[in-house]
Amino acid sequence: MSKQLHSAIFHPTLRQWAESGTEITPKNLMYPVFVVENDEAKEEIPSMPGVCRYGSKSLIKALELLVAKGLQAVLLFGVIDQLPKNSTGTSADSIDNPVIRLLPMLRAKFPELLIACDVCLCPYTDHGHCGILESSDGTINNDASIARLAEIALAYAKAGAHIVAPSDMMDNRIAAIKGILKREGFQETVALLSYAVKFASGFYGPFRDAAKSAPAFGDRSCYQLPSGARGLAAQAAARDVAEGADMLMVKPGLAYLDILRDVRNNYPNHPLFVYQVSGEYAMIHWAAANGALDLHRAVFETMKSFRRAGADVIITYYTPLILEELSKRL
Ligand SMILES: NCc1[nH]cc(CCC(=O)O)c1CC(=O)O
Ligand SMILES: [Zn+2]
Numbered sequence: 001m002s003k004q005l006h007s008a009i010f011h012p013t014l015r016q017w018a019e020s021g022t023e024i025t026p027k028n029l030m031y032p033v034f035v036v037e038n039d040e041a042k043e044e045i046p047s048m049p050g051v052c053r054y055g056s057k058s059l060i061k062a063l064e065l066l067v068a069k070g071l072q073a074v075l076l077f078g079v080i081d082q083l084p085k086n087s088t089g090t091s092a093d094s095i096d097n098p099v100i101r102l103l104p105m106l107r108a109k110f111p112e113l114l115i116a117c118d119v120c121l122c123p124y125t126d127h128g129h130c131g132i133l134e135s136s137d138g139t140i141n142n143d144a145s146i147a148r149l150a151e152i153a154l155a156y157a158k159a160g161a162h163i164v165a166p167s168d169m170m171d172n173r174i175a176a177i178k179g180i181l182k183r184e185g186f187q188e189t190v191a192l193l194s195y196a197v198k199f200a201s202g203f204y205g206p207f208r209d210a211a212k213s214a215p216a217f218g219d220r221s222c223y224q225l226p227s228g229a230r231g232l233a234a235q236a237a238a239r240d241v242a243e244g245a246d247m248l249m250v251k252p253g254l255a256y257l258d259i260l261r262d263v264r265n266n267y268p269n270h271p272l273f274v275y276q277v278s279g280e281y282a283m284i285h286w287a288a289a290n291g292a293l294d295l296h297r298a299v300f301e302t303m304k305s306f307r308r309a310g311a312d313v314i315i316t317y318y319t320p321l322i323l324e325e326l327s328k329r330l
């Protein structure tokens, strides 16, 4: 007798059972936001229509609506154009840094909201690289970089971050950050989300626009992973787990679903994040805007694919659209 499948999917509840483990709820989402110096600002990003850079006041207004629809977690990126950029990224943890100023306001305004901070140097260095460079030849000085990243992570912890999320890809930064958080008494109140498996990707283009963080010369191929390197991806995740990462991330998303599944299988006990990056947002947006596909359908299908591949949490600029849609379905 030939196997038939239609009997398993003729009713909506049957279809739901068939997809179990891939539910999309507000708990599965983290919303990335760009935070600028001017409190009133709300600036559209041309390469990512619908995504804005916000000052503290306009961000709080925007988040009020989303929290009412169930928003659980945000990931903050600082973006500066008045504060100085220099070789060690001193503006990353100065008292005028927009993320550091925002954190106490967000904690007070949204006591239930979980707040993560991206930790990196590229938005704050004059050269736009994610670490500190050797003055002699422009290569990365890894020791100086991880010491500096640890200081920055500590500053965000002190200002009220629940999660610090280093995206720099320097070697052994997880141990450096865990170490300083422990020495300073934050070991029980700040979680470490590692961008453990981050590939050098063509899909970051719009973000570098948004965060004003494009490298002034060269590229990031000496610290981010080559896109075909499945073995290095496994090593990177293993290393960060050994160094004490509380949670792991794979980034970008759609082009790396196999890697996501590998990490899920190897580390079933660590919450797993996937980042649907700026270029993935833009790709779906422009295809839909030009009539090639249905926006909501395509977005939800990518969400399902991330959940199916093993992600617990999806970091996506589509969070507002998804929350809106989920609140309608209730
Ligand atoms: N450390 C920088 C950083 N942090 C997050 C992203 C990408 C996010 C996105 O594209 O949405 C990038 C870009 C890069 O590495 O060049
Ligand atoms: Zn960076």
Ligand SMILES: [Zn+2]
Pocket: 118, 119, 120, 167, 168
């Ligand atoms: Zn970053």
